[in-house]
Amino acid sequence: MQRNLVDYLILMLKGMAMGAADAVPGVSGGTIAFIAGIYEELINTINQINFSLITTLKNEGFKAAWKQINGNFLLALLLGIGISFVSFMRLAKYLIEHQPILIWSFFFGLVLASILFVAKQITKWSITNIVLLILGAFIAYYITTLPALASNGNPIFFFFAAAIAICAMILPGISGSFILVLLGAYKTLSDTIHDLDIKKLLIFIAGAIVGLLSFSKLLKWLFTNYKNATLAILTGFITGSLNKIWPWKEVMTWRTNSKGVKVPLLEESILPQYYIELYNKDAQISFAISLMVIGFLSIFILERIGSKK
Secondary structure, rough: OOOHHHHHHHHHHHHHHHHHHHHHOOOOOHHHHHHHOOOOHHHHHHHHOOHHHHHHHHHHOOHHHHHHHHHHHHHHHHOOOOOOOOHHHHHHHHHHHOOHHHHHHHHHHHHHHHHHHHHHHOOOOHHHHHHHHHHHHHHHHHHOOOOOOOOOHHHHHHHHHHHHHHHHHHHOOOOOOHHHHHHOOOOHHHHHHHHHOHHHHHOOOOHHHHHHHHHHHHHHHHHHHOOHHHHHHHHHHHHHHHHHOOOOEEEEEEEEOOOOOOEEEEEEEEOOOHHHHHHOOOOOHHHHHHHHHHHHHHHHHHHHHHOOO
């Protein structure tokens, strides 16, 4: 695909949107990629990174190898993801701690619109597809109810946590950051970025590359052979993930983190009125609904940008 400078700048902005989503435990960057119209190109590009690349580099040179992996596309996208992920993770952490209702409201509206967008890509509905949608929703919902593990900074564990999380990051509906939270590796990654621990950062990147190259092959095969069924289960994944990002929560159990601060371990979604009665706090319903609407409309803006050639 021929692109000019403006196209690559837009691509970088899409990458920034993906990075911002992946920084929030509960939102999938894969969902953003799908809506932005670059999901299948991303999967196909990742699949071009294989051993044949070495042969191309040796026989035809760097330019041919760069073209084989769609290098300009990858560079623009990864640049946007990297900038946004590193910078937004700190902001997301602050907002989740101090304004959780507002940030979750925005993302709830965004993900709700994503369900409609992904579902309308299904060209043929069948009983099988409906069953897969329900199954995907159940799996994603169940994942959101699991308690997080204690923080674990073991290098081998960190490597495999990265490999698992990166699969979720490119899978619409399941948040890679939330998987890191469940595995007890989110804080380790956050500290690694904050402290610029190069050794741990390289371990995470290595794990992410291994997971990405392995999982992308499966996704490409599924989209090639069972596109409608794949879209149906992805729609289910996104639907089930709504439980995680519902703005009003009751904390069922707590844990003490490494700094001696009590943080939620297991939460349950509740109605705004019950939230007011339980915590005697403002449920911020007006602001929450407004941000849901903004998040919902943001998807249609992304879709319009993504549909432009």
